[in-house]
Amino acid sequence: MPIFQFSQDVAIDMGTCNTRIYVKNKGIVINEASMLVLRVSGRHSPVVAIGDSCEEFVGRSNSEYKVVRPIRSGIIVDYENAQIMLHYLLTKAIGSRFTFKPRAIVTIPGLANAVQRQSLINVLGKSGVRQIHVVEQSYAAAIAENNAGKNEKATFVVDIGAGTTEAALISLDGTVASRSAQMGGDLIDETIREHLDRRYGIEITERIAEQIKYDLTDVREEENQDRIAVVRGRDKATGMPFTQDVKTSEICRAIHPVLMNIIGEIRQVLEMTPPELCEDIMRGGIILTGGSAQLPGLDALIVDELGIPVSVGRVAEESTILGAGAMADHFEEIVGQNQTGKPNG
Numbered sequence: 001m002p003i004f005q006f007s008q009d010v011a012i013d014m015g016t017c018n019t020r021i022y023v024k025n026k027g028i029v030i031n032e033a034s035m036l037v038l039r040v041s042g043r044h045s046p047v048v049a050i051g052d053s054c055e056e057f058v059g060r061s062n063s064e065y066k067v068v069r070p071i072r073s074g075i076i077v078d079y080e081n082a083q084i085m086l087h088y089l090l091t092k093a094i095g096s097r098f099t100f101k102p103r104a105i106v107t108i109p110g111l112a113n114a115v116q117r118q119s120l121i122n123v124l125g126k127s128g129v130r131q132i133h134v135v136e137q138s139y140a141a142a143i144a145e146n147n148a149g150k151n152e153k154a155t156f157v158v159d160i161g162a163g164t165t166e167a168a169l170i171s172l173d174g175t176v177a178s179r180s181a182q183m184g185g186d187l188i189d190e191t192i193r194e195h196l197d198r199r200y201g202i203e204i205t206e207r208i209a210e211q212i213k214y215d216l217t218d219v220r221e222e223e224n225q226d227r228i229a230v231v232r233g234r235d236k237a238t239g240m241p242f243t244q245d246v247k248t249s250e251i252c253r254a255i256h257p258v259l260m261n262i263i264g265e266i267r268q269v270l271e272m273t274p275p276e277l278c279e280d281i282m283r284g285g286i287i288l289t290g291g292s293a294q295l296p297g298l299d300a301l302i303v304d305e306l307g308i309p310v311s312v313g314r315v316a317e318e319s320t321i322l323g324a325g326a327m328a329d330h331f332e333e334i335v336g337q338n339q340t341g342k343p344n345g
């Protein structure tokens, strides 16, 4: 039993866009881009950057370097590079001279299947974690944002990240109803790119598309009467740099179907809600978490569509890692000492 007192308990959230690591008694110590840069050279492609240090390579057209994102829609798609990235970030989080391997609470999207779950467990195992407890993202977010202090029996949380949207109704006994879909901020950015390409023949980078999204002051078309976004890209016809003024209301119209699909996911979970919890939801409302919850006006759009109060979480972008971190703080009670490398469920 005493051996556990020397090991460190951590929480890990390997998101599509960002990887976060929480260390017990310290809080979030890592919040970096889920990214690696490889130098393309013959049969070997050495890693030259991991995490935030990849920033300088993004959006540069340089055939010598390749940017790799090992997580897509919250799922590991590049096993080897996910492992390299996690090992590096974990070492950065807890130091390279730790004697005992850490135990980890790790988040996963609800849409992950058994094989994808096992891949995640394997990657963690090979990265130096000795005991792993898997928890769904929405459950972790609900723990961080829970309504317990407000006397509610259940929390309705919608985590909208870069690659996934997770809507879930969580009660004291666990998940009552949930849905998980492959859509989030990345899809919104991609939709902006496709629209500008189709309408104006202008090619823009992922970063510019994301910036256009950040600059929106409200995602509702009617709230954007005379505002203009100055879009910088490349004219597809001439290959020359090109600047185009675009009405922000037009951008909002283009991304509206994606937002409506996200709202459709929420609606479906609401329809699964047992009648005895409906009053709780009407009182506590829907809590939005994840980076994309910060899209201005998204909360108001959901209120318009569903007629239920909506708020953006207290710790929006960090809800999943803080919820998982709260579990890591009480690892013993949550997982027990004898469970080794097994997911919960």
Ligand SMILES: Nc1ncnc2c1ncn2[C@@H]1O[C@H](COP(=O)(O)OP(=O)(O)OP(=O)(O)O)[C@@H](O)[C@H]1O
Binding pocket: 014, 015, 016, 017, 018, 019, 073, 074, 160, 161, 162, 163, 164, 165, 184, 185, 186, 210, 213, 214, 290, 291, 292, 293, 294, 295, 296, 317
């Ligand atoms: N202020 C903001 N307004 C709009 N979108 C934002 C804002 N801040 C971050 N985002 C978007 O949030 C997303 C990143 O959120 P988050 O860190 O929760 O994703 P993730 O956890 O990596 O992804 P996932 O959980 O889907 O695997 C990106 O798409 C980013 O563009």
Ligand SMILES: [Mg+2]
Binding pocket: 013, 015, 016, 137, 161, 162, 290, 320
């Ligand atoms: Mg996330």
